[in-house]
Amino acid sequence: MFRVGLRKNVYFTRALVSPSCFKMGYSSQAARLEGKVALITGAARGIGKATASKFISNGAKVVLADIQHQLGQEVAKELGPNATFIACDVTKESDISNAVDFTVSKHNQLDIMYSNAGVACKTPASIVDLDLAVFDRVMNINVRGVLAGIKHASRVMIPRKTGSILCTASITGLMGGLAQHTYSLSKFAVIGIVKCLAAELCQHGIRVNCISPFAIPTAFVIEEMRQIYPGAEVEKLIEIIHGSGTLEGAHCEPNDIANAALYLASDDARYVSGHNLVVDGGFTSLKTLNFPAPDQVH
Numbered sequence: 001m002f003r004v005g006l007r008k009n010v011y012f013t014r015a016l017v018s019p020s021c022f023k024m025g026y027s028s029q030a031a032r033l034e035g036k037v038a039l040i041t042g043a044a045r046g047i048g049k050a051t052a053s054k055f056i057s058n059g060a061k062v063v064l065a066d067i068q069h070q071l072g073q074e075v076a077k078e079l080g081p082n083a084t085f086i087a088c089d090v091t092k093e094s095d096i097s098n099a100v101d102f103t104v105s106k107h108n109q110l111d112i113m114y115s116n117a118g119v120a121c122k123t124p125a126s127i128v129d130l131d132l133a134v135f136d137r138v139m140n141i142n143v144r145g146v147l148a149g150i151k152h153a154s155r156v157m158i159p160r161k162t163g164s165i166l167c168t169a170s171i172t173g174l175m176g177g178l179a180q181h182t183y184s185l186s187k188f189a190v191i192g193i194v195k196c197l198a199a200e201l202c203q204h205g206i207r208v209n210c211i212s213p214f215a216i217p218t219a220f221v222i223e224e225m226r227q228i229y230p231g232a233e234v235e236k237l238i239e240i241i242h243g244s245g246t247l248e249g250a251h252c253e254p255n256d257i258a259n260a261a262l263y264l265a266s267d268d269a270r271y272v273s274g275h276n277l278v279v280d281g282g283f284t285s286l287k288t289l290n291f292p293a294p295d296q297v298h
């Protein structure tokens with residue numbers, strides 16, 4: 001028995017550590033996306049940028065798509081020769097179609113589509129004051145943009161019978177009361193999109209998943225917080241965001257989402273589809289009854 005186990009281990013190690021891993025300077029664990037090509041929307045900063053960097057350090061070639069042209073180009077330069085920037089506004093279907101075609105013409109294939117671009121909504125909290133023009137604008141980016149990304153990625157993935165599609169949802173798409181209705185609804189919709197599209201695309205060998213992050217002090221969250229706490233220092237805003245988490249000893253960071261995306265994009269998740277990977281340190285699992293303390297009840 002012991003000998004059989006040993007042989008198995010030897011085979012396992014050989015299978016994982018291919019000679020090309022050594023050639024490219026990656027460890028077996030690091031090259032989880034070797035030979036893969038990814039397109040990431042909203043990749044000029046925040047979660048998208050962190051994920052682009054993670055994918056590249058794991059052997060992928062990445063096309064970064066964003067509306068911020070200069071920043072996007074600078075970030076692509078910073079990330080090195082395996083990063084390319086393309087201007088893309090996810091509200092324009094032709095831009096998304098063009099970004100997908102550009103990726104395929106440059107790298108011959110598209111293995112991973114990460115529809116990550118999203119915006120916050122700066123509206124009053126009550127339904128009575130709901131601004132439907134803002135609602136349409138946010139849904140256009142956060143929902144229609146995601147759907148258009150999946151549509152055009154599927155167009156090139158279906159003939160190859162393989163692919164991994166990711167979206168960024170949110171914990172605000174799991175529970176009410178965590179954000180303005182418009183933003184929250186847009187993220188509920190993203191989780192729904194993943195279920196609908198995973199159901200169709202599984203027959204083509206394509207996996208569809210999303211990630212629901214906890215609050216992370218990226219640029220758009222800080223901008224939102226500035227409106228609530230005008231005059232507060234950025235450090236204070238970051239402290240407030242971090243302080244709202246529940247997991248002792250850790251804060252949610254873009255790299256935590258990049259790690260989740262790496263898992264879902266890689267063959268480690270080869271049988272995972274239709275899943276919403278919640279990265280919230282247990283926040284949405286926790287609810288207290290707020291009973292008064294025993295010594296307060298007589």
Ligand SMILES: NC(=O)c1ccc[n+]([C@@H]2O[C@H](COP(=O)([O-])OP(=O)(O)OC[C@H]3O[C@@H](n4cnc5c(N)ncnc54)[C@H](O)[C@@H]3O)[C@@H](O)[C@H]2O)c1
Pocket residue numbers: 041042043044045046047048065066067068088089090091116117118119120141168169170171212213214215216217218219220221
């Ligand atoms: N930061 C958080 O706390 C948090 C939590 C849950 C979910 N999310 C989601 O994560 C995603 C990324 O957010 P982030 O925190 O990295 O924010 P971010 O503002 O740092 O990055 C968002 C990027 O999307 C780009 N973008 C905006 N509109 C676009 C459009 N029409 N077309 C193409 N690109 C566009 C921006 O230019 C920016 O580079 C969003 O979908 C957001 O809703 C963020």
